[in-house]
Amino acid sequence: MNLRDLWQKPEARFLILFLTILGVSFTFVALRQVNDAFVTPYTAVIAQMSGFVLRIFGEKAAVAGCVVSSPRFAVTIYNGCNGLITSLIFISGVLAFPAKISAKLIGVIGGLLTIQLINLVRIVSLFYIGVFLPQHFNDAHIFVWQSLVIIAGISLWIVWAHKFALPRDSS
Amino acid sequence: MKNATQVFLRRLPLTLIAAIVIWLLLRPAIDTAVAGLAQTLIRSFEYPRVTRLVIEDHRAQMRRTDLRTDSKVPSVSMTEVTFNTIVLLALYLALPRPFSRGQLERLFMGLCVLCLSQSINLLFHVKTLYAMGLGEWSQQNYSDFARNVFGFGRYFTDLPGRFSFPFLIWLGFNWEAIMKMLRVSEDTDGKTVSKRKKKTSKAISS
Numbered sequence: 001m002n003l004r005d006l007w008q009k010p011e012a013r014f015l016i017l018f019l020t021i022l023g024v025s026f027t028f029v030a031l032r033q034v035n036d037a038f039v040t041p042y043t044a045v046i047a048q049m050s051g052f053v054l055r056i057f058g059e060k061a062a063v064a065g066c067v068v069s070s071p072r073f074a075v076t077i078y079n080g081c082n083g084l085i086t087s088l089i090f091i092s093g094v095l096a097f098p099a100k101i102s103a104k105l106i107g108v109i110g111g112l113l114t115i116q117l118i119n120l121v122r123i124v125s126l127f128y129i130g131v132f133l134p135q136h137f138n139d140a141h142i143f144v145w146q147s148l149v150i151i152a153g154i155s156l157w158i159v160w161a162h163k164f165a166l167p168r169d170s171s
Numbered sequence: 172m173k174n175a176t177q178v179f180l181r182r183l184p185l186t187l188i189a190a191i192v193i194w195l196l197l198r199p200a201i202d203t204a205v206a207g208l209a210q211t212l213i214r215s216f217e218y219p220r221v222t223r224l225v226i227e228d229h230r231a232q233m234r235r236t237d238l239r240t241d242s243k244v245p246s247v248s249m250t251e252v253t254f255n256t257i258v259l260l261a262l263y264l265a266l267p268r269p270f271s272r273g274q275l276e277r278l279f280m281g282l283c284v285l286c287l288s289q290s291i292n293l294l295f296h297v298k299t300l301y302a303m304g305l306g307e308w309s310q311q312n313y314s315d316f317a318r319n320v321f322g323f324g325r326y327f328t329d330l331p332g333r334f335s336f337p338f339l340i341w342l343g344f345n346w347e348a349i350m351k352m353l354r355v356s357e358d359t360d361g362k363t364v365s366k367r368k369k370k371t372s373k374a375i376s377s
Contacts, residue, residue: 011346015339026331030323085330089338143191143254146334150258151187154338155180162176162353 010098017096025088040066043082046116050077050123057124068123073130075123083119086153087112093157103164111156118152175267175352182265190260194253201256201286202226202249208290213297222297233297245304247296251333252289258337259285266348277344288328288336295325 006012029039043066051063054070061070066077079085094107122145129140194201206224209231214220223234230246238244263269263278298321302313313321342349 010350011343015343018339022331022335023327026327030326080330085334089331089335092335093338138250142248142250143194143257146254147187147191147257147261150255150334150337151183151261154258154262155183158176158180158353 014096018092021092021095022089025092029084029088039079039082039084042084043077043079046082046119046123047077049120050075050127053120053124054127059127068127070127073127073134075127075130077123081119081123083115083149086119086149087115089150090115090153090157094160097157097161099161099164103160107160107164111153111160114156115149115153118149122149178267179265179352183261186264187257187261189264190257193260194257197256198229198249198253199226201253202229202231205249205253205286205289205293206231208286209293209297212290212294224293224297231293233300245300247293249293252293252296255289255333255337256282256285259341262337262341263345266345267352281340281344284340285336288332292325292328292332295321295328299325 007016028034044063047063047066047068051061051068054061054068059070059072061068063069068075068077090111091108094104094111099107126137126141126145130137133140203226206226210222210224213222213224219237221236223236225232225234226249227246229249231249231252232244232246234244259281260278263274263281266274268274269278302309302318302321309318
Protein backbone atom coordinates (compact mmCIF):
# COMPACT_ATOMS: atom_id res chain seq x y z
CA MET A 1 0.00 0.00 0.00
CA ASN A 2 1.49 3.37 -0.99
CA LEU A 3 0.96 6.72 0.72
CA ARG A 4 -1.74 7.81 -1.74
CA ASP A 5 -3.81 4.68 -1.02
CA LEU A 6 -3.36 5.27 2.69
CA TRP A 7 -4.48 8.90 2.30
CA GLN A 8 -7.68 7.70 0.57
CA LYS A 9 -8.69 5.79 3.70
CA PRO A 10 -10.68 8.23 5.88
CA GLU A 11 -9.56 6.70 9.17
CA ALA A 12 -5.89 6.78 8.14
CA ARG A 13 -6.22 10.37 6.90
CA PHE A 14 -7.88 11.46 10.13
CA LEU A 15 -5.23 9.75 12.26
CA ILE A 16 -2.35 11.21 10.20
CA LEU A 17 -3.82 14.73 10.31
CA PHE A 18 -4.73 14.42 13.98
CA LEU A 19 -1.24 13.24 14.99
CA THR A 20 0.43 15.89 12.82
CA ILE A 21 -1.61 18.76 14.30
CA LEU A 22 -1.16 17.32 17.79
CA GLY A 23 2.60 16.90 17.30
CA VAL A 24 3.06 20.42 15.93
CA SER A 25 0.90 22.06 18.61
CA PHE A 26 2.56 20.20 21.48
CA THR A 27 6.02 20.94 20.12
CA PHE A 28 4.99 24.60 19.84
CA VAL A 29 3.75 24.88 23.44
CA ALA A 30 6.87 23.06 24.66
CA LEU A 31 9.13 25.86 23.38
CA ARG A 32 10.50 27.87 26.27
CA GLN A 33 9.49 31.22 24.76
CA VAL A 34 5.92 30.01 24.20
CA ASN A 35 5.82 28.49 27.66
CA ASP A 36 6.98 31.74 29.28
CA ALA A 37 4.86 34.05 27.13
CA PHE A 38 1.67 32.01 26.96
CA VAL A 39 1.42 28.76 28.97
CA THR A 40 2.51 30.14 32.35
CA PRO A 41 0.34 33.31 32.15
CA TYR A 42 -2.56 31.16 30.91
CA THR A 43 -2.15 28.84 33.90
CA ALA A 44 -2.02 31.89 36.19
CA VAL A 45 -5.34 33.10 34.71
CA ILE A 46 -6.85 29.66 35.44
CA ALA A 47 -5.55 29.97 39.01
CA GLN A 48 -7.13 33.46 39.30
CA MET A 49 -10.46 32.13 38.03
CA SER A 50 -10.33 29.19 40.47
CA GLY A 51 -9.54 31.58 43.33
CA PHE A 52 -12.46 33.78 42.29
CA VAL A 53 -14.90 30.82 42.30
CA LEU A 54 -13.58 29.64 45.68
CA ARG A 55 -14.09 33.13 47.14
CA ILE A 56 -17.70 33.04 45.86
CA PHE A 57 -18.09 29.82 47.90
CA GLY A 58 -16.82 31.65 50.97
CA GLU A 59 -13.22 30.42 50.99
CA LYS A 60 -10.51 32.89 51.99
CA ALA A 61 -8.58 31.95 48.85
CA ALA A 62 -5.48 33.84 47.78
CA VAL A 63 -3.73 33.38 44.45
CA ALA A 64 -0.01 33.80 43.88
CA GLY A 65 1.11 32.86 40.38
CA CYS A 66 -0.20 29.34 39.81
CA VAL A 67 -0.83 28.58 43.50
CA VAL A 68 -4.32 28.82 44.98
CA SER A 69 -4.18 28.75 48.75
CA SER A 70 -6.44 29.23 51.71
CA PRO A 71 -5.91 28.58 55.43
CA ARG A 72 -7.50 25.13 54.87
CA PHE A 73 -5.70 23.82 51.76
CA ALA A 74 -3.56 24.84 48.80
CA VAL A 75 -3.28 23.58 45.23
CA THR A 76 -0.66 24.32 42.60
CA ILE A 77 -1.92 24.31 39.02
CA TYR A 78 0.64 22.75 36.71
CA ASN A 79 0.67 22.51 32.93
CA GLY A 80 -1.29 19.22 32.93
CA CYS A 81 -4.01 20.70 35.16
CA ASN A 82 -4.79 23.86 33.19
CA GLY A 83 -7.00 22.21 30.57
CA LEU A 84 -4.56 23.07 27.80
CA ILE A 85 -3.69 19.46 26.93
CA THR A 86 -7.35 18.43 26.60
CA SER A 87 -8.06 21.60 24.63
CA LEU A 88 -5.22 20.91 22.17
CA ILE A 89 -6.35 17.31 21.69
CA PHE A 90 -9.94 18.47 21.15
CA ILE A 91 -8.84 21.14 18.66
CA SER A 92 -6.68 18.59 16.80
CA GLY A 93 -9.71 16.28 16.55
CA VAL A 94 -11.93 19.09 15.26
CA LEU A 95 -9.39 20.35 12.71
CA ALA A 96 -8.56 16.84 11.43
CA PHE A 97 -12.20 15.84 10.92
CA PRO A 98 -13.91 16.73 7.61
CA ALA A 99 -16.23 19.70 8.24
CA LYS A 100 -16.82 23.25 7.05
CA ILE A 101 -14.48 25.97 8.31
CA SER A 102 -17.38 27.70 10.09
CA ALA A 103 -18.29 24.43 11.85
CA LYS A 104 -14.66 23.97 12.90
CA LEU A 105 -14.62 27.50 14.28
CA ILE A 106 -17.77 26.83 16.30
CA GLY A 107 -16.21 23.57 17.52
CA VAL A 108 -12.95 25.19 18.57
CA ILE A 109 -14.52 28.16 20.41
CA GLY A 110 -17.37 26.18 21.99
CA GLY A 111 -15.07 23.31 22.92
CA LEU A 112 -12.44 25.54 24.49
CA LEU A 113 -15.00 27.33 26.66
CA THR A 114 -16.67 24.09 27.74
CA ILE A 115 -13.38 22.36 28.54
CA GLN A 116 -12.27 25.34 30.61
CA LEU A 117 -15.58 25.29 32.49
CA ILE A 118 -15.15 21.57 33.23
CA ASN A 119 -11.55 22.19 34.30
CA LEU A 120 -12.69 24.92 36.66
CA VAL A 121 -15.15 22.50 38.28
CA ARG A 122 -12.28 20.00 38.51
CA ILE A 123 -9.91 22.40 40.30
CA VAL A 124 -12.58 23.63 42.72
CA SER A 125 -13.74 20.07 43.49
CA LEU A 126 -10.13 18.92 44.00
CA PHE A 127 -9.62 21.81 46.41
CA TYR A 128 -12.59 20.63 48.48
CA ILE A 129 -11.46 16.99 48.25
CA GLY A 130 -8.13 18.23 49.63
CA VAL A 131 -9.98 19.97 52.47
CA PHE A 132 -12.41 17.20 53.43
CA LEU A 133 -10.84 13.97 52.09
CA PRO A 134 -7.12 14.65 51.81
CA GLN A 135 -6.29 10.92 51.80
CA HIS A 136 -8.20 10.58 48.49
CA PHE A 137 -6.72 13.68 46.85
CA ASN A 138 -4.15 11.85 44.71
CA ASP A 139 -6.61 9.22 43.47
CA ALA A 140 -9.22 11.86 42.69
CA HIS A 141 -6.62 14.00 40.96
CA ILE A 142 -4.93 11.34 38.86
CA PHE A 143 -7.34 8.69 37.78
CA VAL A 144 -10.81 10.04 38.51
CA TRP A 145 -10.63 13.64 37.31
CA GLN A 146 -8.07 13.08 34.54
CA SER A 147 -10.23 10.29 33.10
CA LEU A 148 -13.33 12.46 33.48
CA VAL A 149 -11.72 15.39 31.68
CA ILE A 150 -10.53 13.19 28.79
CA ILE A 151 -13.95 11.55 28.49
CA ALA A 152 -15.59 14.99 28.57
CA GLY A 153 -13.31 16.18 25.76
CA ILE A 154 -14.08 13.09 23.65
CA SER A 155 -17.82 13.45 24.33
CA LEU A 156 -17.65 17.06 23.18
CA TRP A 157 -15.87 15.96 20.02
CA ILE A 158 -18.53 13.28 19.38
CA VAL A 159 -21.35 15.79 19.84
CA TRP A 160 -19.59 18.24 17.53
CA ALA A 161 -18.78 15.59 14.86
CA HIS A 162 -22.36 14.27 15.03
CA LYS A 163 -23.75 17.73 14.33
CA PHE A 164 -21.17 18.99 11.86
CA ALA A 165 -19.60 15.99 10.06
CA LEU A 166 -19.47 16.54 6.34
CA PRO A 167 -19.74 14.04 3.50
CA ARG A 168 -16.22 13.35 2.29
CA ASP A 169 -16.89 14.24 -1.34
CA SER A 170 -18.10 17.74 -0.40
CA SER A 171 -15.32 18.46 2.11
CA MET B 172 -35.29 4.22 17.00
CA LYS B 173 -33.01 5.83 19.54
CA ASN B 174 -30.21 7.97 18.30
CA ALA B 175 -27.01 5.89 18.59
CA THR B 176 -24.91 8.89 19.62
CA GLN B 177 -27.31 9.74 22.44
CA VAL B 178 -27.27 6.12 23.63
CA PHE B 179 -23.46 6.15 23.58
CA LEU B 180 -23.25 9.42 25.52
CA ARG B 181 -25.83 8.19 28.03
CA ARG B 182 -23.87 4.98 28.58
CA LEU B 183 -20.53 6.72 28.97
CA PRO B 184 -20.84 7.83 32.65
CA LEU B 185 -21.85 4.30 33.64
CA THR B 186 -19.10 2.66 31.62
CA LEU B 187 -16.61 5.12 33.14
CA ILE B 188 -17.54 3.89 36.63
CA ALA B 189 -17.33 0.27 35.43
CA ALA B 190 -13.97 0.97 33.81
CA ILE B 191 -12.58 2.47 37.04
CA VAL B 192 -13.66 -0.66 38.97
CA ILE B 193 -12.15 -3.00 36.33
CA TRP B 194 -8.91 -0.99 36.25
CA LEU B 195 -8.63 -1.05 40.06
CA LEU B 196 -9.06 -4.84 39.99
CA LEU B 197 -6.62 -5.38 37.12
CA ARG B 198 -4.12 -2.75 38.26
CA PRO B 199 -1.50 -5.15 39.70
CA ALA B 200 -1.49 -7.19 36.47
CA ILE B 201 -1.37 -4.07 34.27
CA ASP B 202 1.50 -2.58 36.34
CA THR B 203 3.48 -5.83 36.03
CA ALA B 204 2.84 -6.20 32.29
CA VAL B 205 3.76 -2.58 31.49
CA ALA B 206 6.88 -2.60 33.68
CA GLY B 207 7.91 -6.02 32.31
CA LEU B 208 7.64 -4.85 28.70
CA ALA B 209 9.43 -1.58 29.50
CA GLN B 210 12.23 -3.50 31.22
CA THR B 211 12.59 -5.82 28.20
CA LEU B 212 12.76 -2.81 25.85
CA ILE B 213 15.32 -1.01 28.03
CA ARG B 214 17.52 -4.08 28.41
CA SER B 215 17.39 -4.76 24.65
CA PHE B 216 19.52 -1.63 24.10
CA GLU B 217 21.55 -1.77 27.29
CA TYR B 218 25.05 -3.14 27.83
CA PRO B 219 25.63 -4.52 30.38
CA ARG B 220 21.98 -5.32 31.15
CA VAL B 221 21.58 -3.82 34.60
CA THR B 222 18.11 -2.24 34.74
CA ARG B 223 15.44 -3.95 36.77
CA LEU B 224 11.98 -2.46 37.19
CA VAL B 225 10.30 -3.69 40.34
CA ILE B 226 6.70 -2.82 41.17
CA GLU B 227 6.09 -1.85 44.76
CA ASP B 228 3.00 -0.04 46.01
CA HIS B 229 2.00 0.93 42.43
CA ARG B 230 5.37 2.51 41.74
CA ALA B 231 8.02 1.20 39.35
CA GLN B 232 11.32 1.21 41.22
CA MET B 233 14.40 1.50 39.01
CA ARG B 234 16.82 -0.93 40.58
CA ARG B 235 20.12 -1.11 38.74
CA THR B 236 22.24 -4.07 39.67
CA ASP B 237 25.34 -1.83 39.52
CA LEU B 238 24.01 0.65 42.11
CA ARG B 239 25.42 0.59 45.62
CA THR B 240 23.13 -1.14 48.10
CA ASP B 241 22.73 2.07 50.14
CA SER B 242 21.79 4.15 47.07
CA LYS B 243 18.38 5.76 46.91
CA VAL B 244 16.05 3.97 44.50
CA PRO B 245 14.22 6.31 42.11
CA SER B 246 10.67 5.36 41.17
CA VAL B 247 7.84 6.32 38.81
CA SER B 248 4.13 6.35 39.69
CA MET B 249 2.43 3.58 37.70
CA THR B 250 -0.96 5.15 38.40
CA GLU B 251 -0.05 8.08 36.17
CA VAL B 252 1.34 5.78 33.49
CA THR B 253 -1.60 3.35 33.29
CA PHE B 254 -4.68 5.37 34.32
CA ASN B 255 -5.62 5.94 30.66
CA THR B 256 -6.66 2.26 30.50
CA ILE B 257 -9.82 3.53 32.25
CA VAL B 258 -10.58 5.85 29.33
CA LEU B 259 -10.06 3.15 26.70
CA LEU B 260 -12.23 0.66 28.61
CA ALA B 261 -15.02 3.22 29.15
CA LEU B 262 -15.07 4.14 25.46
CA TYR B 263 -15.12 0.51 24.31
CA LEU B 264 -17.84 -0.52 26.74
CA ALA B 265 -20.07 2.39 25.66
CA LEU B 266 -20.14 1.21 22.03
CA PRO B 267 -23.02 -1.00 20.83
CA ARG B 268 -22.70 -4.75 21.63
CA PRO B 269 -19.48 -4.40 23.66
CA PHE B 270 -19.35 -8.11 24.56
CA SER B 271 -19.67 -9.45 21.02
CA ARG B 272 -16.71 -11.50 19.79
CA GLY B 273 -15.63 -8.79 17.33
CA GLN B 274 -15.70 -6.02 19.94
CA LEU B 275 -13.84 -8.13 22.49
CA GLU B 276 -11.14 -8.86 19.90
CA ARG B 277 -10.86 -5.15 19.13
CA LEU B 278 -10.72 -4.37 22.85
CA PHE B 279 -7.90 -6.90 23.32
CA MET B 280 -5.94 -5.45 20.38
CA GLY B 281 -6.55 -1.90 21.65
CA LEU B 282 -5.38 -2.80 25.15
CA CYS B 283 -2.21 -4.39 23.72
CA VAL B 284 -1.40 -1.20 21.77
CA LEU B 285 -2.15 0.95 24.82
CA CYS B 286 0.05 -1.28 26.97
CA LEU B 287 2.88 -0.79 24.45
CA SER B 288 2.41 3.00 24.55
CA GLN B 289 2.47 2.91 28.38
CA SER B 290 5.66 0.83 28.31
CA ILE B 291 7.31 3.31 25.94
CA ASN B 292 6.25 6.13 28.27
CA LEU B 293 7.85 4.31 31.22
CA LEU B 294 10.96 3.62 29.11
CA PHE B 295 11.34 7.34 28.41
CA HIS B 296 10.91 8.10 32.13
CA VAL B 297 13.73 5.70 32.99
CA LYS B 298 16.02 6.84 30.18
CA THR B 299 15.40 10.54 31.00
CA LEU B 300 16.37 9.84 34.58
CA TYR B 301 19.53 8.05 33.45
CA ALA B 302 20.39 10.85 31.00
CA MET B 303 19.63 13.82 33.26
CA GLY B 304 19.03 12.82 36.86
CA LEU B 305 22.18 11.02 37.98
CA GLY B 306 24.62 13.93 38.09
CA GLU B 307 28.11 13.36 36.70
CA TRP B 308 27.34 9.78 35.74
CA SER B 309 24.60 11.10 33.39
CA GLN B 310 27.00 13.69 31.94
CA GLN B 311 29.63 11.02 31.28
CA ASN B 312 27.35 8.40 29.75
CA TYR B 313 24.81 10.38 27.72
CA SER B 314 25.32 13.03 25.04
CA ASP B 315 23.33 16.26 24.77
CA PHE B 316 21.58 14.77 21.76
CA ALA B 317 20.50 11.72 23.79
CA ARG B 318 19.26 13.99 26.58
CA ASN B 319 17.15 15.95 24.08
CA VAL B 320 15.76 12.80 22.43
CA PHE B 321 14.80 11.16 25.73
CA GLY B 322 13.45 14.43 27.14
CA PHE B 323 11.28 15.02 24.09
CA GLY B 324 10.13 11.38 24.08
CA ARG B 325 9.16 11.65 27.71
CA TYR B 326 7.34 14.96 27.18
CA PHE B 327 5.39 13.70 24.18
CA THR B 328 4.43 10.32 25.65
CA ASP B 329 3.58 11.89 29.03
CA LEU B 330 0.64 14.26 28.90
CA PRO B 331 -0.12 14.39 25.14
CA GLY B 332 0.33 10.62 24.78
CA ARG B 333 -1.50 9.58 27.92
CA PHE B 334 -4.43 11.84 27.11
CA SER B 335 -4.76 11.16 23.37
CA PHE B 336 -3.70 7.52 22.84
CA PRO B 337 -6.91 5.95 24.27
CA PHE B 338 -9.00 8.14 21.95
CA LEU B 339 -6.81 7.36 18.92
CA ILE B 340 -6.74 3.62 19.60
CA TRP B 341 -10.50 3.50 20.17
CA LEU B 342 -11.14 5.50 17.01
CA GLY B 343 -8.63 3.56 14.91
CA PHE B 344 -9.96 0.11 15.81
CA ASN B 345 -13.65 1.09 15.67
CA TRP B 346 -13.70 3.60 12.83
CA GLU B 347 -16.69 2.14 10.98
CA ALA B 348 -18.79 1.63 14.12
CA ILE B 349 -18.06 5.18 15.28
CA MET B 350 -18.79 6.73 11.87
CA LYS B 351 -22.04 4.76 11.79
CA MET B 352 -22.86 6.03 15.27
CA LEU B 353 -22.13 9.60 14.16
CA ARG B 354 -24.43 8.90 11.17
CA VAL B 355 -21.56 9.28 8.73
CA SER B 356 -21.56 6.01 6.75
CA GLU B 357 -19.32 4.53 4.07
CA ASP B 358 -20.75 4.03 0.61
CA THR B 359 -19.60 1.25 -1.72
CA ASP B 360 -16.61 3.06 -3.21
CA GLY B 361 -15.32 3.97 0.23
CA LYS B 362 -16.50 7.58 0.29
CA THR B 363 -17.95 8.91 3.50
CA VAL B 364 -21.52 10.06 3.08
CA SER B 365 -23.83 11.58 5.64
CA LYS B 366 -27.11 9.68 5.99
CA ARG B 367 -28.80 12.90 6.93
CA LYS B 368 -27.75 14.43 3.61
CA LYS B 369 -29.00 11.32 1.79
CA LYS B 370 -32.34 11.56 3.56
CA THR B 371 -32.59 15.28 2.78
CA SER B 372 -31.86 14.78 -0.91
CA LYS B 373 -34.39 11.91 -1.09
CA ALA B 374 -37.05 14.12 0.48
CA ILE B 375 -36.29 16.89 -2.01
CA SER B 376 -36.43 14.56 -5.04
CA SER B 377 -39.72 12.98 -3.94
